[in-house]
Amino acid sequence: MKNIVLVVLIFFTECSFAQLKYKFSNHKGIIVSYKLTKIDSSNRKKDTYLAEVSAENINDYDLFYLVEHNTCISIGSLLSEDNKEYFVIIDVKNARNLFGGIAMLEGKKSRLVHENGWLLYRIPLKSEIKQNFTFNISKGAFPFITESFNKQLYKISDLY
Amino acid sequence: MVFRIGAIIFLSFLTKFSFSQEPQKLTSADSLFISYQLIKSDSSDIEYDNYLLEIFCENKSIHDLVYFVAQPSANDIQHLTTSSFAKIEVANTNAQIFELYGDKINLKTDDGKLIYLIAKEKIKQNVFNVSTKKGVKPIVIGSINKKLIRIETIY
Numbered sequence: 001m002k003n004i005v006l007v008v009l010i011f012f013t014e015c016s017f018a019q020l021k022y023k024f025s026n027h028k029g030i031i032v033s034y035k036l037t038k039i040d041s042s043n044r045k046k047d048t049y050l051a052e053v054s055a056e057n058i059n060d061y062d063l064f065y066l067v068e069h070n071t072c073i074s075i076g077s078l079l080s081e082d083n084k085e086y087f088v089i090i091d092v093k094n095a096r097n098l099f100g101g102i103a104m105l106e107g108k109k110s111r112l113v114h115e116n117g118w119l120l121y122r123i124p125l126k127s128e129i130k131q132n133f134t135f136n137i138s139k140g141a142f143p144f145i146t147e148s149f150n151k152q153l154y155k156i157s158d159l160y
Numbered sequence: 161m162v163f164r165i166g167a168i169i170f171l172s173f174l175t176k177f178s179f180s181q182e183p184q185k186l187t188s189a190d191s192l193f194i195s196y197q198l199i200k201s202d203s204s205d206i207e208y209d210n211y212l213l214e215i216f217c218e219n220k221s222i223h224d225l226v227y228f229v230a231q232p233s234a235n236d237i238q239h240l241t242t243s244s245f246a247k248i249e250v251a252n253t254n255a256q257i258f259e260l261y262g263d264k265i266n267l268k269t270d271d272g273k274l275i276y277l278i279a280k281e282k283i284k285q286n287v288f289n290v291s292t293k294k295g296v297k298p299i300v301i302g303s304i305n306k307k308l309i310r311i312e313t314i315y
Contacts, residue, residue: 108315111269112267112268112270112314112315114266114267114268115266115267115268119270120267157224159265160265160277
């Protein structure tokens with residue numbers, strides 16, 4: 001009986017661990033959340049996770065951000081955050097992938113352009129922008145995940 | 161009796177006064193309403209009467225309305241008239257035509273068209289001077305010459 005209880009407990013712990021959903025703070029009505037699922041623990045050195053990240057605009061209006069439109073590529077433009085098309089970056093700090101462990105969420109490019117030439121990207125009202133990615137971390141470690149907004153968000157009337 | 165006559169005079173004056181103060185409907189499209197009001201400003205000239213023509217333009221919807229104007233070329237002298245959304249004409253004068261403009265915003269379409277805004281729930285007032293021949297009341301006609309849309313439709 002004790003063994004059955006133990007097995008059930010282990011099963012529940014594993015299940016809840018495998019399907020955890022986290023919410024970051026609400027930034028101007030954009031709620032970024034992620035769900036973690038352990039998809040592979042057969043390797044003795046690392047665990048593999050699937051992260052499903054989403055950014056939801058809970059406002060009853062669209063939000064916009066500006067992306068610098070560069071026609072020529074320079075080192076400065078490559079390093080600049082202004083010309084990046086994403087508005088939020090989710091980073092697994094302790095990921096062991098060389099180029100993994102990062103998700104960048106992008107709005108939808110609109111047909112509007114600011115007078116200074118910058119493009120407008122839209123996060124539609126009451127909608128979610130989603131992305132999935134996998135990453136590896138050391139066996140038994142818990143993923144340490146951060147999010148950061150790299151764009152100023154505006155209502156369309158703020159840009160008039 | 162004196163009181164009755166006084167009351168009638170007072171009422172007719174009040175009717176006349178309120179009538180002249182009420183803007184007359186000129187034209188409308190969707191939720192945009194244009195009305196006008198004429199106020200005789202000067203009748204001292206022996207040949208002409210001068211009026212103030214007040215034009216009220218109201219976007220009664222809960223959404224901003226916009227219209228597009230092609231980017232002017234460097235030597236485009238017509239641009240000022242093409243960027244208007246409505247034309248007001250005083251028919252019985254020597255072709256006095258007035259243009260109404262939205263507010264140009266800092267955004268453009270990706271094919272380079274300029275965007276002009278008529279803000280929601282706002283009344284924009286324009287005042288023009290009109291001269292007519294002595295005793296002739298101006299006949300005002302108006303037309304909206306741009307397609308007005310919600311900005312959301314071009315996202």
